[in-house]
Amino acid sequence: MPWTGACWGRRRPTSPSSSAFPWRRSRPWRYRPTACRASATTSSSPKEQKLDWVDLLFLATRPAQERSLDLWPTKPSTFRDTLDKYTTELASVAEQLFRFMAKDLGVDQEALLGTFKGLPQCVRINYYPPCRQAGKVLGLSPHTDGVGMTLLLHANDVQGLQIRKDGEWFSVHALPGALVVNIGDVLEILTNGKYRSIEHRAVVNPDKERITIAAFHSVHLPCTIGPFQELGDARYKTVDGLDFTKGYFAAKLEGRRYLESLKL
Numbered sequence: 001m002p003w004t005g006a007c008w009g010r011r012r013p014t015s016p017s018s019s020a021f022p023w024r025r026s027r028p029w030r031y032r033p034t035a036c037r038a039s040a041t042t043s044s045s046p047k048e049q050k051l052d053w054v055d056l057l058f059l060a061t062r063p064a065q066e067r068s069l070d071l072w073p074t075k076p077s078t079f080r081d082t083l084d085k086y087t088t089e090l091a092s093v094a095e096q097l098f099r100f101m102a103k104d105l106g107v108d109q110e111a112l113l114g115t116f117k118g119l120p121q122c123v124r125i126n127y128y129p130p131c132r133q134a135g136k137v138l139g140l141s142p143h144t145d146g147v148g149m150t151l152l153l154h155a156n157d158v159q160g161l162q163i164r165k166d167g168e169w170f171s172v173h174a175l176p177g178a179l180v181v182n183i184g185d186v187l188e189i190l191t192n193g194k195y196r197s198i199e200h201r202a203v204v205n206p207d208k209e210r211i212t213i214a215a216f217h218s219v220h221l222p223c224t225i226g227p228f229q230e231l232g233d234a235r236y237k238t239v240d241g242l243d244f245t246k247g248y249f250a251a252k253l254e255g256r257r258y259l260e261s262l263k264l
């Protein structure tokens with residue numbers, strides 16, 4: 001997403017120790033409010049407020065000058081290099097997918113790619129600890145991604161992603177090692193609703209920890225986000241890229257979906 005820097009986030013009330021996240025032993029939690037979404041799930045009353053059952057590490061990975069390397073873990077020693085290589089490969093996958101989509105839609109490839117110029121990218125590494133009362137918590141509450149496209153890897157092949165269709169939740173059974181491609185709000189606007197951004201959430205496993213890596217591919221700022229003219233009468237307002245980002249987070253904090261307000 002179009003944030004910069006990095007953050008250490010803690011989004012659940014208790015925090016059992018874990019060998020999967022060695023940096024947790026060496027550093028206290030650190031927050032950079034300007035660089036992360038550290039909000040808890042919103043609800044009508046603070047008493048009912050629930051926190052997501054997830055520990056997360058959020059890092060800006062592209063463009064390279066946006067990286068806050070001081071916040072990139074140094075343990076294991078392969079972490080930085082591996083993340084660098086992995087995210088570089090993912091950016092190429094995202095570019096190819098954007099090209100295929102443009103071809104499929106009959107819109108100019110370069111115009112579509114121009115919105116994502118330089119392939120700005122952030123990564124969110126999610127660690128969902130097991131929870132005996134899994135039915136009472138959510139790993140990640142329902143949301144849509146405020147980006148073009150998210151590539152999600154089930155790093156330890158434990159399932160838990162669900163999508164909402166026609167008001168019902170369905171489990172996604174990701175193939176081992178496969179990337180799940182999530183369409184984000186920006187692509188829904190650009191494609192005039194031909195590609196729909198999907199509402200999703202993560203549930204927690206009672207016995208197994210779950211680790212996922214979400215790579216968000218967001219717009220290049222400054223830009224404007226609006227439907228391609230080739231795709232018929234606009235069904236969404238055109239909005240400035242920065243205003244979109246602000247609107248997305250403001251609405252999210254209030255438990256609303258910003259995209260709805262952009263529909264014509």
Ligand SMILES: O=C(O)CCC(=O)C(=O)O
Pocket residue numbers: 124126140145152160161162200201202212214
């Ligand atoms: O971990 C998952 O299954 C979903 C992650 C996700 O939706 C996100 O990080 O935005």
Ligand SMILES: [Fe+2]
Pocket residue numbers: 143144145150200214
């Ligand atoms: Fe998501």
